């Protein structure tokens with residue numbers, strides 16, 4: 784079976800490209816301006832044809848993408864391999880404290896009916912959520928993924944329906 788791959792093309796200012804932020808809109812050069820804008824999330828970018836780079840102009844610190852001929856690649860991701868060890872560490876960070884707390888709650892159950900009998904279960908759930916939050920935050924930082932922008936774009940899309 785043959786898969787149809789989009790042919791590669793260099794980045795140039797005359798064309799339109801998928802938006803790397805919302806992954807929904809199209810970015811193209813704005814009339815009378817050097818900058819590029821997304822028609823969906825309204826973010827402003829500056830680009831370099833020589834270096835095939837796109838830089839988000841309205842975010843600090845700015846995020847940069849590199850055009851590989853087919854898609855945008857986060858410049859900070861080039862050359863990094865997201866290995867299984869990271870994945871295992873993330874899973875461990877989420878589930879190890881949760882499991883320990885869950886086990887201790889299981890082996891040393893609170894006195895049934897006592898005022899704090901709900902506490903171990905609630906604490907276990909809280910540990911799970913907080914560690915999940917830490918991992919998600921680390922992943923977002925690693926990819927420099929503009930989470931807020933992404934959710935705002937989605938909110939706009941839902942409201943438009």
Ligand SMILES: [Zn+2]
Pocket residue numbers: 802803804805806807808809821822823824825826
């Ligand atoms: Zn966009």
